[in-house]
Structures are given as structure tokens and as C-alpha cells.
Amino acid sequence: MSQFVTDDAADAGPDVAGARTRVSDAVARLDELPRLATAEHVEVFESTQQVLADTLSAVDEA
Known part of the structure; x- marks a missing residue:
């Protein structure tokens, strides 16, 4: 599933x-x-959602 994250981010x-x-x-x-x-x-979905939300918030603040 990680194919949805592009290499452009590394640059x-x-x-x-x-x-x-x-x-x-x-x-x-x-x-x-x-x-x-x-x-x-449920645990996997919840933890995945939390990481995604935290990461999005961190990127928005940067």
C-alpha cells in the first residue's frame, strides 16, 4: 500500500x-x-489513523 506515497517528498x-x-x-x-x-x-485502523492525523498536523504546522 505504500505505493501511494511518492518519492517527490524526499526532495x-x-x-x-x-x-x-x-x-x-x-x-x-x-x-x-x-x-x-x-x-x-480496530486497533490497527485506530493507530494508523492517529499516525496519519498527527503527521498531517505536524506538516501543516511546519
């Missing part, structure tokens, strides 16, 4: 490159879903 500076890494890592967690029990999906 924009360390803050954006760090954000790119956090987003890629968070989205990669979604690849775990097929191996998890359905009841465990």
Missing part, C-alpha cells in the same frame, strides 16, 4: 521526508489485516 526536505516515512510505516500496518482476527482490526 522537499527532512521534515517532509520524515513525514513520508511515518505515513509509509503506518499504511504498511494495514498489510497485517489479513493475518489478524477481525476483532484486532
